Amino acid sequence: MNLKQLRYFHEISQQQSFSKAAERLHIAQPAISMAMSKLESELGLRLFHRNERKIRLTDEGKRLLPHAETLLKNLKDAETEMSELKGLQRGAVRIGIPSMLGSYYFPPILMAFKHQYPLLNLEVIEGGTGQLQQMVERGELDLGVIVSEFVPENLHTELFLREQMLVTVAKDHHFAAQHAIPYDAFFAEELVMFKEGYFHRKIVDRIATSIGAKPNIAFETNLIPLIKSIVKQGFGISTLLGMVVEDDADLISIPFTEPVWLDLSIAWAKDRYLSHANQTFVDFMLAYRSSQTPS
Structure with a gap:
């Protein structure tokens, strides 16, 4: 053999x-x-x-x-x-990133990293945190972004971002003038949700289970521009990270009465060698996090 x-x-x-x-x-x-x-x-x-x-x-x-x-x-x-x-001059970083973060948080990190390390190849895979976690565990990805709440024991993680999930509505929606939204009121509305396997959906399903509610899902899509468009036109409401809607005047974001915080971590397998290229990316990302944290 x-x-x-x-x-x-x-x-x-x-x-x-x-x-x-x-x-x-x-x-x-x-x-x-x-x-x-x-x-x-x-x-x-x-x-x-x-x-x-x-x-x-x-x-x-x-x-x-x-x-x-x-x-x-x-x-x-x-x-x-x-x-x-031997002094390898080239390397590859394979990282899985959820679509919300891939669209709104990671672009400046990826561009800055590529500028500083032009010989390193970046391969970015988009997917749900559950899917990305499995890919890291199977060795199909070197690094993956996952929600800290759901970390298995076989992965090492480094926290890099804490964000609040906010109820997102059109500016003329009856929630728009409220300061906070109770869970039961949220679940009484028609919802626009990511598909199963994405942290956005996983958290919403967990909250629904905790209060005995059944989400009234009118639309399911992983396309953020489509979610925002549907919400703007009044066909449903959603819950997104603040970074997704902060520059959109047609959408209003409101916290839940019981705030929902997400701790997001970069993860890799404990039993697998983390290459120098990947360790360099992790260090770069954590340094970026520190530079963005108010002193």
Whole structure:
């Protein structure tokens, strides 16, 4: 058994297809099939169910998979660290950012970082915090922005932003003149919400459950301009971070009677080597946070 065989085995298990795995690995399908047949022969075990539409792991294959993932992760970490010890001049930062922050908070950070470190490649993925958390845990992302309230034990986090979620209404809405909105009044309105998996929706669902309310969701979308447009036209209300509406004169933001604060953190896997490029980004972002905090 060697690392090449384990890499092939792992990719087949992810794609549930020999042909798709071969395509992703840029090798011919017969080569990957022969490699797996040889691995099974060496182990004296059958690793795949091949007589179905999708390739599935046997019980023996399922036992091998976590060992393969650990070995491949360790190899990647070793290669990264050794490259950096040689004085690697280039690197990559893969970070997942929720859409609200990606549109309104991170652009100046990303542009400033790229200006200071032009040789480093930035790859930014947009998604819900739940999805981003899973991608970090699986090693598909190096860094991810998540809500601190939902942090699992296998991730290391650094808090970088505390923001209040505010009820967002059109300027002619009957809430517009109020100083604070009770939860029950909010849930009595038609709502414009992000889809499930986004921190915006997760917090709203949690509040609804805590008071026994059922959200009356009229629109579901992850497009912030569309949410704002629907609210402006009076077809519903929403709850957004203040940064999203602070420059929009047609929208009014009001706190909840019981304020809802979000602690947002940058997260990475505790058991995975954090490359120099990614550590540099984390340090840069935390320094930016400190520079924006009033003294």
